[in-house]
Amino acid sequence: KAGVTQTPRYLIKTRGQQVTLSCSPISGHRSVSWYQQTPGQGLQFLFEYFSETQRNKGNFPGRFSGRQFSNSRSEMNVSTLELGDSALYLCASSHQTGVSSPLHFGNGTRLTVT
């Protein structure tokens, strides 16, 4: 089985711009979660989608949003980029939500905001 695929791998944007990141989960996985990783804050949960519905949301401003499509693929969007949004954005999928099934992570999109 192919793993979680995230595109693009690297991205450079300017302050004030917006960006869209894409995630394709493992085939058959219906839950997709997004995490932000920075050297200062570590890995932080952004949000989770299951069957096109947002199930959980972390403590991030409304500039961070996401969606999930009927084929379980997911996108996250960050509007009005700030320098502090520079981070590794990780997507993870799991077979189900609400059970103990583990997360399978992609290798992330490295976003640099200048």
Added chain:
Amino acid sequence: DAKTTQPPSMDCAEGRAANLPCNHSTISGNEYVYWYRQIHSQGPQYIIHGLKNNETNEMASLIITEDRKSSTLILPHATLRDTAVYYCIVSEAGANSKLTFGKGITLSVRP
């Protein structure tokens, strides 16, 4: 805040067992213990998880104390490729997608 405490770093010799400790003294009855690792420039990789009983898979063994307040991840024969940051996380089954990662423990495997 992470509900686990791990030492910041440890090392072991290649070929030897690596025993990574984790304290989770406030764990509740319906919370699982998960272990993930992150090798530089990659996303976290799931290793193993358990509730009460010890668990073993092809990667590692997880030993959970009877009172569930601590656990140990055992890599039986560490290799250089096991050098990574290892995260111990406790989470309810219903929140398996909303994990709270701490700082983890950096394992360095030396030749």
